[in-house]
Amino acid sequence: MKVVAIDHVQLAIPPGTEAAARTFYGEVLGFAEIPKPEDMRGRGGLWFQAGPVQIHLGVEPEMRPSIKAHPALVVTELDRWRARLAAAGCRWKDADDLPGTRRGHTWDPFGNRIELIEAT
Numbered sequence: 001m002k003v004v005a006i007d008h009v010q011l012a013i014p015p016g017t018e019a020a021a022r023t024f025y026g027e028v029l030g031f032a033e034i035p036k037p038e039d040m041r042g043r044g045g046l047w048f049q050a051g052p053v054q055i056h057l058g059v060e061p062e063m064r065p066s067i068k069a070h071p072a073l074v075v076t077e078l079d080r081w082r083a084r085l086a087a088a089g090c091r092w093k094d095a096d097d098l099p100g101t102r103r104g105h106t107w108d109p110f111g112n113r114i115e116l117i118e119a120t
C-alpha cells in the first residue's frame with residue numbers, strides 16, 4: 001500500500017466572494033473552473049483544475065484564512081509568475097530558506113497563503 005497522489009486541496013472562502021475567487025484562481029493563476037457534482041452544489045463554493053491539480057474552495061461563514069497551512073504549486077518560469085501576480089496587484093514574498101529551491105508565497109483575496117515552487 002502507498003499514497004500515490006493528492007487528489008485536491010480545499011481552502012475556505014467567505015460567503016459571497018465567488019467572483020473574486022474566479023478572478024484570482026481562474027484569471028490570475030490560470031485554473032479552469034470545473035463543475036461540482038450536482039449533489040454538492042447546494043453547499044456553495046467552487047472547484048478549479050490545472051492539469052492534474054485541483055483546488056476546491058468551500059464557503060465558510062466564519063472563514064479564517066489559512067496562514068500556515070497552504071497548497072504548494074510546482075510551476076515553470078517562476079519569474080513570469082511573479083510578474084503576473086504583481087501585475088494583478090497580488091502580494092509576493094520570496095522564500096530563500098530552502099537551498100537549491102526557488103520558491104515564494106502569494107495570498108489569495110481572502111488571505112489564504114499559496115506557495116509557488118519552481119520546477120527543476
